[in-house]
Amino acid sequence: MTLLSVNQMKTSIGQYHVLHDVTFDVPEGGVFVLLGRNGAGKTTTLRSIMGLWTPSANSVHFKGEDISGLHASDIARKGIAFVPENMGVFGGLTVEENLVLATAKGKFDATRLKRIYQLFPALEQFWTKQAWSLSGGQKQMLAVARAIIEPRALILIDEPTKGLAPSIIDAMAEAFLEIGETTTILLVEQNFNFAKRLGRDMAVIDDGRIVHTGTMAGFAADTALQEQLLSLSA
Amino acid sequence: MNQLSQTLERFGGVYLLPVFVALVAFVLIGAPSSWVTLTVAGLAMGMMIFLMASGLSLIFGLMDVLNFGHSAFISFGAFISASALAYMSGWLGSAHIGLNLLAIFLAFSAALAFGLVAGWFFEVVIIKPVYHDHLRQILITMGALIVSEQIILAVWGGSPITVQRPAFLEGSWLFGNVTVEIYRAFAFVLGLAVYIALFLVLKRTRIGLLIRAGVENREMVEALGFRIDRLFVGVFMVGSALAALGGAMWAGYETLITPALGGEMMIVVFIVVIIGGLGSVEGTLLGAIMVGLMANYIGFLAPKLALASNMLLMMAILLWRPSGLKPAVK
Amino acid sequence: MTQTTKSPKGALFIKGLVLTIGALLLFAPFLFQDTRSLEVAARICIFIVLVASYDLLIGYTGIVSFAHIMFFGFGAYGAAIALKEMGPGWDAVLLGAAGGLVVSIVVAIAVGLLSLRVKAIFFAMITLATASVALVLASQLSGFTGGEDGITYKAPDLFKTANKLMVDADGKVARLFGVKLNGKLAAYYFVFSTCLVLFILCLRMVASPLGTVLKAIRENEARAEAIGYRVVAYRTFVFCIAAVTASLAGSIYAVWLKYTGPDTALSFSIMIDILLMVVIGGMGTMYGAVIGAVLLVIAQYYLRDLMGVASEALHGVPFLPELFEPDRWLLWLGIIFILLVYFFPKGIAGTLWDKGARS
Numbered sequence: 001m002t003l004l005s006v007n008q009m010k011t012s013i014g015q016y017h018v019l020h021d022v023t024f025d026v027p028e029g030g031v032f033v034l035l036g037r038n039g040a041g042k043t044t045t046l047r048s049i050m051g052l053w054t055p056s057a058n059s060v061h062f063k064g065e066d067i068s069g070l071h072a073s074d075i076a077r078k079g080i081a082f083v084p085e086n087m088g089v090f091g092g093l094t095v096e097e098n099l100v101l102a103t104a105k106g107k108f109d110a111t112r113l114k115r116i117y118q119l120f121p122a123l124e125q126f127w128t129k130q131a132w133s134l135s136g137g138q139k140q141m142l143a144v145a146r147a148i149i150e151p152r153a154l155i156l157i158d159e160p161t162k163g164l165a166p167s168i169i170d171a172m173a174e175a176f177l178e179i180g181e182t183t184t185i186l187l188v189e190q191n192f193n194f195a196k197r198l199g200r201d202m203a204v205i206d207d208g209r210i211v212h213t214g215t216m217a218g219f220a221a222d223t224a225l226q227e228q229l230l231s232l233s234a
Numbered sequence: 235m236n237q238l239s240q241t242l243e244r245f246g247g248v249y250l251l252p253v254f255v256a257l258v259a260f261v262l263i264g265a266p267s268s269w270v271t272l273t274v275a276g277l278a279m280g281m282m283i284f285l286m287a288s289g290l291s292l293i294f295g296l297m298d299v300l301n302f303g304h305s306a307f308i309s310f311g312a313f314i315s316a317s318a319l320a321y322m323s324g325w326l327g328s329a330h331i332g333l334n335l336l337a338i339f340l341a342f343s344a345a346l347a348f349g350l351v352a353g354w355f356f357e358v359v360i361i362k363p364v365y366h367d368h369l370r371q372i373l374i375t376m377g378a379l380i381v382s383e384q385i386i387l388a389v390w391g392g393s394p395i396t397v398q399r400p401a402f403l404e405g406s407w408l409f410g411n412v413t414v415e416i417y418r419a420f421a422f423v424l425g426l427a428v429y430i431a432l433f434l435v436l437k438r439t440r441i442g443l444l445i446r447a448g449v450e451n452r453e454m455v456e457a458l459g460f461r462i463d464r465l466f467v468g469v470f471m472v473g474s475a476l477a478a479l480g481g482a483m484w485a486g487y488e489t490l491i492t493p494a495l496g497g498e499m500m501i502v503v504f505i506v507v508i509i510g511g512l513g514s515v516e517g518t519l520l521g522a523i524m525v526g527l528m529a530n531y532i533g534f535l536a537p538k539l540a541l542a543s544n545m546l547l548m549m550a551i552l553l554w555r556p557s558g559l560k561p562a563v564k
Numbered sequence: 565m566t567q568t569t570k571s572p573k574g575a576l577f578i579k580g581l582v583l584t585i586g587a588l589l590l591f592a593p594f595l596f597q598d599t600r601s602l603e604v605a606a607r608i609c610i611f612i613v614l615v616a617s618y619d620l621l622i623g624y625t626g627i628v629s630f631a632h633i634m635f636f637g638f639g640a641y642g643a644a645i646a647l648k649e650m651g652p653g654w655d656a657v658l659l660g661a662a663g664g665l666v667v668s669i670v671v672a673i674a675v676g677l678l679s680l681r682v683k684a685i686f687f688a689m690i691t692l693a694t695a696s697v698a699l700v701l702a703s704q705l706s707g708f709t710g711g712e713d714g715i716t717y718k719a720p721d722l723f724k725t726a727n728k729l730m731v732d733a734d735g736k737v738a739r740l741f742g743v744k745l746n747g748k749l750a751a752y753y754f755v756f757s758t759c760l761v762l763f764i765l766c767l768r769m770v771a772s773p774l775g776t777v778l779k780a781i782r783e784n785e786a787r788a789e790a791i792g793y794r795v796v797a798y799r800t801f802v803f804c805i806a807a808v809t810a811s812l813a814g815s816i817y818a819v820w821l822k823y824t825g826p827d828t829a830l831s832f833s834i835m836i837d838i839l840l841m842v843v844i845g846g847m848g849t850m851y852g853a854v855i856g857a858v859l860l861v862i863a864q865y866y867l868r869d870l871m872g873v874a875s876e877a878l879h880g881v882p883f884l885p886e887l888f889e890p891d892r893w894l895l896w897l898g899i900i901f902i903l904l905v906y907f908f909p910k911g912i913a914g915t916l917w918d919k920g921a922r923s
Contacts, residue, residue: 050457076459088454090447092562101447102458106440146458300685363906370905372628372688373843377902380836384895392891497832501696504689538704545697548690552678 003028003184004049004154009059009068011048018044019055020208026154026201031176031185033199033216035192035230041208042188043085046156049186050082051075063153081147085158089139089146091132095123098131102146109149116145119175137168144175154184161191173197192230196220204229248559252523259531267412272530278418280519280526281425282487285480286499287506288432288518289473295449295513295562297466299361300368302375304477304503306382307352309496311345311478312485313390316397318344319486326400334400338486345482346475353474357467379496386493394492397485421483428476432515445469449513449562505548511558520559574919582851585858589756593749594741600865602752608861609759610817615841616766616853617809623848624770625802626782630835631675631691634698635807637830638671639664639814644715644824645708652718661815665808672807676800699830714825723751723819755820762809767850769805778802836894837864840901846911855912860897867893 004026011019019041026032036042048055051072060068067075076082090098099116100106117124120141126134131142140160147155157176161169169191176185176198189195195202199216212219212229219225256273263269290304318341319326325333360378364370399417406415436442448455448462455462484499485491502525510521528547533540551559588595592605618632642664643657650656671694679690702709709715721727727747728737737744769775781788781795789795818824828834837860845856868890875888908915 072456073459073461076457082457088451090450092450101443368685373905374902377898380898384892388892501693505693542697545693
């Protein structure tokens, strides 16, 4: 079943047309990966879905409902969480405050909190520390934890592996696979090896257009296609 | 050196700066009784300036809106409270402290109420159409300032107005050879109470959490499902009301006010928020206390320099820390 | 690119209007033969330069400075102090103007480098604080600046009203079309010609490659930086140019007025006037400076009279006479200003200019 459907989405930032024709469907469950070169429009796609940029009318449907044009806060309340590229962690707030802010009622659900502690033990350890003092990997964990502290239908994650050490990337992959069992993840990635481990379905964006959609297995097997769509020399 | 700075950090870091200034002033002034008087005056002044500046700082931090018309709230607060006190002058002179208190409470409430209403009007009518456009924002709020000043001139006239104080705040206490003006102590305590209230709201409540998060990253707060713009109207109203309260207290402190008051205070308020770091309440308090102390110490030590001292302080601090002493984490 | 597609109608009108104003100013002493009108004409000349140089900042570079009046004041006080100390002479004017210029450049560079790298809003606050300190200093250092009272002095002999430029057969001052050819006339043409030169220099600046770079920076700072323009250096440079122009205008005004004080050369209300003029005239157009300065100076001199009449007429109505009090003219200008920024952010010149394009 399709959870999120993006149909001929166009987005302009100021006077620049960044997205020309973005069309793809994210099925419910698992990790959907959006690949693309630097500047291809990956981040803009996520931000447009989240309502942080305004996409063209009638271009984004979530659970069958048109959400293009809604305010970001309303989109969030429909059950979409966003983990931006810079993680968007509130540095002046403690780990606890960062998480409590993301809850709907200002209180933690004990079982969800326990699950977060299991996924990211470091967060429990630094519970009362201000978030700016965390390492890059810990901040990324906090950002992801914030997205799953409430039940969500879809999590948008923008390049979570950027600048992280390989060991942390491994841990992150494990966590995503586990989260993906209950929640759908739309992941934007440049790190193809990381994406390959997680994705079931995928799409490739280039110059503001979706140029390929298919399964990750198929794409991983086709090195010529990878070369054509992702290599920097092309 | 590194160790020293770490030790300093543990004992309060930049918060030690006012203490350091006070110590240096103690040595330079030499006479302990004068020093105490000046320090109390400086702290009282600092707390009043803090009230005027805190709203400006938060409003900027949360929405990237700098209201050049902020000083209009200060002026209106001062004049409204002065008029209210004059109206209740019978109660002010009364030997009954209850009537005294009621009069000043009502006068300050009038200033606060005005600040809330005018703040709402300012935000919704004047500023909302020019969010995200700094140039027009500066121009429009400047225009609003011109209009407000003219309205004050039209209503209260251009000549200075004497502000009456309730009897129980007149005079001073004597401790040995140290004199402390009662109104200054009152201003300090009231300012401190407001600061503590503000601090508790920001640290202990969900609204406060949202404000602090919003100052850091507005977009992310929205992506978590909250409407910052609705929150912002509230912050703007409270910030304006605090400025009006600061103005009302300042009127009692100066006892003689002119329509130029707003303009003069605006410069001080700007310097305070630049020194303290925009968007942070602690930074604003620190900046305000620094400015208050410096103004009094230098006014005593080198009166000629007094008016330029704020500017010199600002330049020194900007050279040392370009984004202010205690900016909000961005 | 859009420039070429515009029908020149609106643009032609603006240019025609500006040329007409220029012609009126050129012949002002002959067209309006009373002292007050000549005062108004000279003030218009000075403010055209002051506003045009401010437009370089706000309109072409997108930075808001509240210190422009301070540079004007440096120039005015430089000339005033030199004329007072050295006596009326051209050497004093030159030395004073040069002194004011040097102070302006030094302060402009210091302020620019210290604060132009930060957000526009910080810059506005810092210039405001700096200008207020300059105002305070001017009134504090009374031995040097005359304090609140200002300085009165004599202009060079050529500009003395008693000076006869030409004499007729009887040895009296000669007249041309009924206008006395005396020192006052010479002074006016000194103001007019120097201001004309400064204004043309500003126009040239905007049309030069530098103007193009400035526009690029204003439109997209990050991109201009990426292309390789050193944004801070350019901004500081423009800030200095604007400061120099304002400073020279100040010196000229000091020579004309024969008096310099906080109210004529430093007060914040002049800064507000400049702001009103540039916004009402139209930011980023240069021609707007001319229109804005003319409108506001005339309003300052004559609107008050009109409001006095209105206030009289409303006598008896509660509160309204207060609002139409001649001193309240700024109230109405302030409201007009706000409405303009909302609905016609391009001001008179910019809006009319585009009008031709659409029709």
